[in-house]
Amino acid sequence: LKTVLAPKVWGAWHLHELTKDLSLDLFVLYSSAAALLGSPGQGSHVAANSFLDGLAHYRHRLGLPALSINWGPWSEVGSAATAVIHRQMRSRGVGAISPDQGKRALSQLLLTNRSPQIGVVPIQWSQFQQQGIGRDPFFANFNQTGHRAAFEKKADWQAQIKQLPQRQRIGFLTQALQTEVAKVLGLAGNQKPELTTSFFDMGMDSLMAVELKNQLDAHLGTPVAATVIFEFPTIRTLAAHLVEMVCAADPPPADGLAPDLHGEPPPANPDPPPDVSSEIEQELAALETLLERS
Ligand SMILES: NC(=O)c1ccc[n+]([C@@H]2O[C@H](COP(=O)([O-])OP(=O)(O)OC[C@H]3O[C@@H](n4cnc5c(N)ncnc54)[C@H](OP(=O)(O)O)[C@@H]3O)[C@@H](O)[C@H]2O)c1
Structure with missing residues (x-):
């Protein structure tokens, strides 16, 4: 400091x-x-x-x-x-x-x-106001109409997930996350990030992780935990976690089946989150280094 x-x-x-x-x-x-x-x-x-x-x-x-x-x-x-x-x-x-x-x-x-x-x-106000501090009321007067429209357009993952049959939810979010992760990593248009490779092995640094978290907030219309990228560091584990998070607010009816399952067996459990404690430690160390350098 x-x-x-x-x-x-x-x-x-x-x-x-x-x-x-x-x-x-x-x-x-x-x-x-x-x-x-x-x-x-x-x-x-x-x-x-x-x-x-x-x-x-x-x-x-x-x-x-x-x-x-x-x-x-x-x-x-x-x-x-x-x-x-x-x-x-x-x-x-x-x-x-x-x-x-x-x-x-x-x-x-x-x-x-x-x-x-x-x-x-x-x-670029329409883009800036879709995320992070851009949504702060301080910036509201810069492009109010654009802001509202853009935010409403972005924050639609929750609704889309809830409308889908349960077995399709993780697939939908996996694809959506692939697009967002590719943008944050700056991948070329035809390159898709791997589903099971750690974000950090794909070149994501701490600032990019914050950026991805901001995008998730905007798309889901609700803040996710600041540590979510470190705790669920692959597209597959993150998708499973976010679907669980979004759907926790809408518990299935008393018979244990979600209304949209139509009698189908529940989907297989997603991959359990890997042991991420060492990755969290590494990222915290990287954040400290960044803070010292800045
Ligand atoms: N570049 C940008 O895009 C940008 C954006 C926003 C604000 N700024 C601000 O604009 C100013 C210039 O930025 P810049 O990009 O031209 O920076 P820069 O290329 O890194 O140049 C920084 C200058 O400050 C000197 N300096 C660095 N640390 C110092 C220290 N501890 N004590 C005394 N002098 C020190 C450096 O001296 P030496 O050459 O001897 O190391 C160098 O002459 C900075 O205040 C920066 O925060 C820049």
Whole structure:
């Protein structure tokens, strides 16, 4: 936490202290969109940038020049110019800023802006508002109609699962999960993820796991446990778990048969979840490393 906070917090504060009596034209802080939108696994980065935003507002109240820019990820240059980051951001509806666009936005802000804090983030609102923080009421005014329609369209797995005969439910969810996991992993259109290979063996990292969990929340219209991807780390075990979770709210009638079974024998039990404790430990260690690095 200290490693991440210190350069931004002390650096900006020292500049403020040392220049507050000078007649400056500009005092520009490079904050991050992470402080506006959140960033899974990067709490300390978010805190450091929120300090910059707070400092800009503080200076503004003192009548000093101040502008904190919450930049979205830049392409081609800088610390966020990696394919993995851009893929993750894209899957949340956040695009990248090209150096040309960034320079133009900066010039415009320096020339015309009077507000102490501005976010410069290319956002695909209809996609962004379908998941995670995008559903927060704070963002509701950005594209209210699109948000409602998109969310309602996404959150339909529950209804579809419940309408299906019990024997078809796991098959339906298995296919749906294959599509979502492929998107999160950034697989090519014709590539399908394996049903029994661990997500982490397929290249999923902790941030992608958070992204997948967010997608499940949106599709199911209800939050799933934060650890669900670690506890059920294959498509097959996850599908079985989610069907059980969704259908637990609708217990079968007293004769023990679900109404849609039509007298058919109950389906075979899904594969039991594997021993995942070591995978959970590994992922927790990876999360700690990420937190330390960020
Ligand atoms: N790139 C983006 O997409 C993006 C998006 C949002 C916000 N931002 C913000 O914009 C700023 C610049 O980002 P960038 O991508 O250009 O970063 P960068 O390429 O990683 O450059 C960071 C600069 O900060 C210096 N630095 C790093 N750690 C330091 C420390 N502990 N003490 C003193 N100096 C340190 C580095 O010095 P050395 O070269 O000597 O290591 C380097 O000059 C950052 O504040 C970042 O949070 C960037």
